[in-house]
Every structure is written in C-alpha cells, then in structure tokens.
Amino acid sequence: MKIAVCVKHVPEGASKIDPATKRIDRSREGALNHFDANAVEEALRLKGDGDTEVVVVSMGPEQAGDSLRKALAMGADRAVLVSDDAAAGSDLVATSKILAQALEREGAELVLFGQQASDADGAVLWAAVAERLRRPVISQAAELSLAGETVHVKRQTEFGYDVIEAPLPAVVSVSDAINEPRYPSLKGIMGAKKKPSETFTLADIGVAAGDAGEAGSKTEVLALGDPPARADSRKIEGDASAAQAIVDFLAEKRLV
Amino acid sequence: MSTLVFVEHHEGELQKGSLGVLAKAASLGGDVGAVLVGGGVKALAAETGAYGATKAHVLDDASLDPPLPQARVDAIAQVVRDGGYDTVLFANSVLAADIAAGLAARLDAGLNWDLVDIRTDFVGKRPALQDTVLVDVGWRSTPRLALFRAGSFDATPTGGSAPAVEDVSVDLEEHSRAAKIVGQELEQASGPSIEDAEIVIAGGRGLGAPENFTLAEELAKALGGAVGATRAVVDAGWYPYAAQIGQTGKTVSPKLYIALGISGAIQHKVGMQSSNTIVAINKDPNAPIFEFSDLGVVGDVHEIVPKLTELINARK
Ligand SMILES: Cc1cc2nc3c(=O)[nH]c(=O)nc-3n(C[C@H](O)[C@H](O)[C@H](O)COP(=O)(O)OP(=O)(O)OC[C@H]3O[C@@H](n4cnc5c(N)ncnc54)[C@H](O)[C@@H]3O)c2cc1C
Ligand SMILES: Nc1ncnc2c1ncn2[C@@H]1O[C@H](COP(=O)(O)O)[C@@H](O)[C@H]1O
Numbered sequence: 001m002k003i004a005v006c007v008k009h010v011p012e013g014a015s016k017i018d019p020a021t022k023r024i025d026r027s028r029e030g031a032l033n034h035f036d037a038n039a040v041e042e043a044l045r046l047k048g049d050g051d052t053e054v055v056v057v058s059m060g061p062e063q064a065g066d067s068l069r070k071a072l073a074m075g076a077d078r079a080v081l082v083s084d085d086a087a088a089g090s091d092l093v094a095t096s097k098i099l100a101q102a103l104e105r106e107g108a109e110l111v112l113f114g115q116q117a118s119d120a121d122g123a124v125l126w127a128a129v130a131e132r133l134r135r136p137v138i139s140q141a142a143e144l145s146l147a148g149e150t151v152h153v154k155r156q157t158e159f160g161y162d163v164i165e166a167p168l169p170a171v172v173s174v175s176d177a178i179n180e181p182r183y184p185s186l187k188g189i190m191g192a193k194k195k196p197s198e199t200f201t202l203a204d205i206g207v208a209a210g211d212a213g214e215a216g217s218k219t220e221v222l223a224l225g226d227p228p229a230r231a232d233s234r235k236i237e238g239d240a241s242a243a244q245a246i247v248d249f250l251a252e253k254r255l256v
Numbered sequence: 257m258s259t260l261v262f263v264e265h266h267e268g269e270l271q272k273g274s275l276g277v278l279a280k281a282a283s284l285g286g287d288v289g290a291v292l293v294g295g296g297v298k299a300l301a302a303e304t305g306a307y308g309a310t311k312a313h314v315l316d317d318a319s320l321d322p323p324l325p326q327a328r329v330d331a332i333a334q335v336v337r338d339g340g341y342d343t344v345l346f347a348n349s350v351l352a353a354d355i356a357a358g359l360a361a362r363l364d365a366g367l368n369w370d371l372v373d374i375r376t377d378f379v380g381k382r383p384a385l386q387d388t389v390l391v392d393v394g395w396r397s398t399p400r401l402a403l404f405r406a407g408s409f410d411a412t413p414t415g416g417s418a419p420a421v422e423d424v425s426v427d428l429e430e431h432s433r434a435a436k437i438v439g440q441e442l443e444q445a446s447g448p449s450i451e452d453a454e455i456v457i458a459g460g461r462g463l464g465a466p467e468n469f470t471l472a473e474e475l476a477k478a479l480g481g482a483v484g485a486t487r488a489v490v491d492a493g494w495y496p497y498a499a500q501i502g503q504t505g506k507t508v509s510p511k512l513y514i515a516l517g518i519s520g521a522i523q524h525k526v527g528m529q530s531s532n533t534i535v536a537i538n539k540d541p542n543a544p545i546f547e548f549s550d551l552g553v554v555g556d557v558h559e560i561v562p563k564l565t566e567l568i569n570a571r572k
Binding site for chain 1: 266322323324325326329349350351353354355356357358360361362364365366367368369370379383384385387388389390391392393394395396397403429430431434435436437438439440441442443455461479487488489490491492497503504511512522523533535537541542546549550551552553554555556559560561563564566567568571
C-alpha cells in the first residue's frame with residue numbers, strides 16, 4: 001500500500017507579511033510545518049514494519065526540500081516537490097489544483113494532511129484536494145486506524161465526537177493530538193540524503209501556468225492594516241519568583 | 257446581487273453562528289437565500305426568514321442528516337448554479353469549513369477564511385498571522401465564498417417574514433456518499449458549566465502529562481475557579497471534552513483567565529478572548545498567547561504554578 005503525506009515548508013517563528021508583495025515573507029529560514037509532523041508520524045505508525053511506502057509531497061520554493069528531508073529523516077521513503085516560480089502566491093483554488101495533480105500521479109490509497117498550516121491557518125486544504133481527486137474526506141482525526149480497505153477515524157466537532165469510516169482510497173487530515181512525532185535519529189538524517197527525491201515543475205505534472213500562482217488564484221490581498229491594540233499588556237520572565245509578580249498583578253486588578 | 261448562506265442545524269436547532277451570518281448577509285442588500293440539508297430541515301426553514309432569508313432551499317433527507325460535508329457540496333453547488341448566487345457565506349465550523357473548501361474546488365471559486373467582517377463592496381476583513389495583522393481580502397471572480405470566524409456577528413432577528421421554501425433535488429456524486437458516521441459521542445449537558453465561572457484556569461499540552469492537571473485544579477481551588485482545557489489535551493484524553501475551550505468547545509468570558517502551557521492557537525483564542533483579564537504562563541517567549549495576554553509570564557509552569565497556589569492560599 002502507498003500513503004502520501006502533504007507537508008508544507010513554513011517560515012520559522014512568527015510569520016510576517018511582505019508589504020511590497022502582500023504575501024507571507026518566505027525569504028527567511030523555514031521549517032517543516034509542525035502540524036504536518038503529526039501526519040508524517042501517523043503514516044509511519046501505519047506503515048510499522050510493513051512494506052507500505054510513505055511518500056511526502058509538497059508544493060513550495062526550493063527550500064521546501066529541507067522540510068521534505070526532515071520527513072525523510074523521520075522515516076518517510078520518498079519525496080516529491082512541486083516547485084515553480086509560477087506557483088508562488090497560489091490561493092486555495094490554485095494550490096489544491098497543483099497538489100491534486102501531483103497526488104493523482106502517485107495514486108496513494110491514503111492521503112494524509114496536517115491539522116493546519118501554521119502560517120496560513122486555513123485548515124481547509126484537504127477538502128478541496130479530496131474534491132478534485134473525487135475521494136471521500138475525513139478531517140480532524142484524533143484517532144485513525146485501517147481495517148482492510150476501510151479507514152476509521154474518531155474526530156471532534158462542536159458537539160462531541162464522531163466515529164467515521166470511509167473506503168480507501170481516501171483523504172484524511174489529522175489533529176495535533178493524534179500522536180507525538182518522533183525526532184529524526186542521526187542515522188535517519190544521514191539516510192535521508194540517499195532516499196529518492198524528485199522535483200517537478202508545473203509543466204512536468206501537467207498544470208498550466210495560468211491555473212497556478214496569482215494567475216490561477218480567485219482571492220487576493222488588498223491591503224494590510226494593524227489590528228486593534230490590546231491596551232496595557234505586560235510581559236515578565238522568571239522562575240518561581242514570578243509567582244509573586246503574578247499575585248501582585250492579580251491584587252492590583254482586585255482579582256485576589 | 258444575491259447571497260446564499262449555509263445554515264447549519266443540530267438536534268432540531270438552527271445554529272446561532274449561521275443565523276448571525278444570515279443577518280449580516282441581509283444587511284449587505286440584494287436577495288438572500290438560506291440552504292439547509294438534513295432530516296427534518298423543511299420544518300426548520302421558516303425560522304430563517306426572521307434573520308433575513310427570502311428564500312430557503314431545503315434538501316430534506318434523513319439519510320443526509322449525519323453532518324458530513326461532501327453531499328452538502330453537491331447540493332450547494334447545484335443551488336448556487338440554479339439560483340445564480342454570486343456569494344456564498346458560511347459560519348465556521350468543522351462541517352462548514354470542509355463544505356466551503358470542497359465547494360471552492362468544485363466551482364473553482366475563491367474562498368476567504370477566518371473573516372470577522374465583510375463590507376458591502378465585498379472586501380473581507382481578516383485578522384491573520386495570529387491576529388498580528390488585519391488584512392483586507394477580496395475576490396477576483398464569482399461566486400465568492402467566505403468562512404466567518406465564530407462569534408463574528410450577533411444573531412439579531414431582522415424581522416422578516418417566512419421565506420419561500422424550495423426543495424432541492426440532487427444526484428449525489430459517488431465520492432460524496434462514501435464516508436459514513438458509524439458512531440457518535442455527543443456531549444450531554446451536566447452540572448455547572450465552565451461558561452458560568454468567574455475565574456477559569458485552563459491547561460494545555462505544556463502541562464506535560466495528564467496527572468499534571470492537578471496543578472491547574474489546585475490553583476483553581478485556591479482562586480475559587482473552574483478548570484478548562486485545550487483541544488490538544490482533550491483529544492489526547494488528558495481531560496474531559498466538557499472542559500474544552502475554543503472553536504469546538506465552550507466560549508467563556510470570565511473576569512480572570514489563566515492559561516497554563518497553552519500556545520494560544522486561533523481556535524483556542526476564539527473561545528476565551530473576551531475574558532476580562534488574561535494571564536499566560538508559557539516557557540516559549542514567542543508563544544502567540546502572549547499577543548493577547550494582559551500579563552505574560554515566560555517560564556515553566558512546574559516551577560511557577562505550585563508557588564503561585566501556595567502564595568494565594570497564604571493570603572487567605
Ligand atoms: C477545526 C479546529 C478546531 C479546533 N478547536 C479547538 C478548540 O475548541 N479549542 C482548542 O484549544 N483548540 C482547538 N483546535 C486546536 C488548536 O489549533 C491547537 O492545536 C490547540 O489549541 C493547541 O493546544 P495546546 O496549546 O494545549 O498545545 P500546544 O500548541 O502544543 O502548546 C503547548 C504550549 O505549552 C508550552 N509549554 C511546554 N512546556 C511548558 C512548560 N513546562 N511550562 C510552560 N509552558 C510550556 C509550549 O511552549 C507551547 O506553547 C482546533 C483546531 C482545528 C483545526
Ligand atoms: N504548499 C503545500 N504543500 C503541501 N501540503 C500543504 C501545502 N499547504 C498546506 N498543505 C497541507 O494542508 C494542510 C492544511 O493547510 P491549510 O489548509 O493551508 O491550513 C497542512 O497541514 C498540510 O498538510
């Protein structure tokens with residue numbers, strides 16, 4: 001069986017928007033979106049000692065190769081990167097088209113997503129990709145298991161928990177509580193360099209440039225402004241002695 | 257101009273969030289339609305008129321009652337096409353987000369998410385990057401799709417009369433019928449809720465282990481408050497769902513909210529941001545929770561909280 005995991009390379013630390021392009025500044029150091037480490041971990045758990053192949057798939061700048069290598073170091077078998085200047089600035093419609101096209105080529109029985117991209121916070125991409133692949137989708141999986149040709153998921157909604165099942169092939173996004181992602185071992189890091197890894201342009205996977213990037217996007221950022229400031233916010237650093245500072249603060253606010 | 261609003265229901269009740277979005281849609285002008293899918297929705301449709309819907313499209317089918325997105329994408333795509341709607345609005349929820357994104361792909365339509373407002377010229381307001389920037393977003397084509405952050409609009413009746421109800425009939429796609437809900441554990445209301453507490457001490461994954469919730473419980477006892485939790489620890493089984501605060505949990509607005517080892521994700525923030533005073537203890541100086549705390553303490557909960565509890569108890 002084959003499991004594909006969609007992973008995103010995101011700017012490290014707090015993201016900033018570049019005022020000139022109105023896009024997220026991706027020139028800084030990046031890292032594997034930490035929510036996607038849960039999806040990689042879940043794929044590796046399902047693989048166990050079996051002969052399942054775990055393929056990690058990303059769309060992003062060349063540097064996204066670093067995040068794919070981290071996933072390989074964790075234990076994924078193969079990496080696919082779609083990287084093309086014409087893909088920069090893709091919104092949901094364009095990104096889902098590109099990823100779906102890359103996934104179509106893989107034909108994985110299970111496609112996993114993380115809970116959300118920590119820079120865009122959309123928490124929606126899987127549903128758009130599943131629609132393009134014409135496959136069942138289940139989101140927010142807190143528990144996941146496979147039984148034969150069926151995937152079982154427990155997930156939280158506004159009303160409690162649902163247990164959902166769907167026949168494979170299927171698309172599932174996992175919550176950040178589903179597992180504790182492993183750290184890559186030294187051996188894993190060394191081995192990652194030798195694992196197969198391909199980079200495709202849009203033309204390679206058959207996506208027209210007009211369907212990608214800003215040209216293929218249906219939404220736009222018009223302006224940037226400051227959010228309403230929160231008055232009188234204080235930050236202190238400390239050990240146990242900070243406890244006294246908290247009590248003083250609460251006393252000042254008449255909360256104790 | 258015509259706007260369609262997906263109106264979500266649960267156990268025979270229209271959801272407040274959807275009705276708020278409906279009222280907002282009515283304030284934008286033009287025709288406003290509501291779309292409802294599930295068992296018995298025809299009986300619920302009349303109520304949408306009071307919030308501004310002049311038309312209600314209903315797919316009343318008990319087999320579609322389980323809250324799964326894909327059949328709803330089929331139904332709404334058809335209503336949008338047949339009704340010529342140029343805007344489709346959703347109040348964010350687990351279900352609505354998956355419908356909206358599926359619909360975006362189906363119709364190749366732009367989706368803006370996490371909006372807190374929309375202007376009559378169709379500029380959406382979106383706090384982004386952990387709410388550190390307020391972005392104006394737009395659409396380049398129609399239909400325009402939007403998901404609104406929980407609690408963006410009050411469900412204030414506009415005083416409209418009952419809408420014209422229209423049945424929707426749709427052939428479902430094969431992939432839209434594939435997923436099934438085979439079990440549900442719905443929350444039963446029981447005892448006093450954290451929603452009524454004046455002081456809430458909430459714990460997150462930074463507590464390190466389920467047994468460390470005693471840190472939160474003892475501090476709550478000292479202050480006379482209730483204990484809350486993040487989804488991460490609820491999903492992991494550390495604490496009960498009834499205590500969860502956030503988008504898929506409770507919304508609280510106590511006088512004092514103390515966050516212990518909580519990163520401050522948007523989905524958590526929407527459930528506690530209207531608290532009067534927010535104190536956060538987190539060992540990561542860059543944790544987003546500090547962006548909306550009145551007092552942020554960079555430090556280890558295991559060192560600070562026992563001492564804090566001791567000092568508060570000593571004051572009594
Ligand atoms: C559709 C959807 C709905 C959601 N609904 C909700 C919801 O209702 N409620 C909710 O809470 N979340 C919700 N989430 C999840 C949310 O996005 C976050 O994943 C979650 O809130 C994170 O929980 P956390 O802060 O406990 O964990 P983490 O994000 O892992 O944060 C733990 C924090 O603890 C700090 N820490 C670690 N050790 C220590 C220590 N010793 N001392 C002090 N600090 C320490 C770390 O620095 C970190 O900031 C939802 C997500 C989605 C996609
Ligand atoms: N550029 C990308 N390449 C691959 N996967 C992505 C990309 N962007 C988002 N994802 C996946 O989609 C999930 C949800 O992202 P989002 O809807 O953007 O918050 C992430 O957790 C990833 O699994």
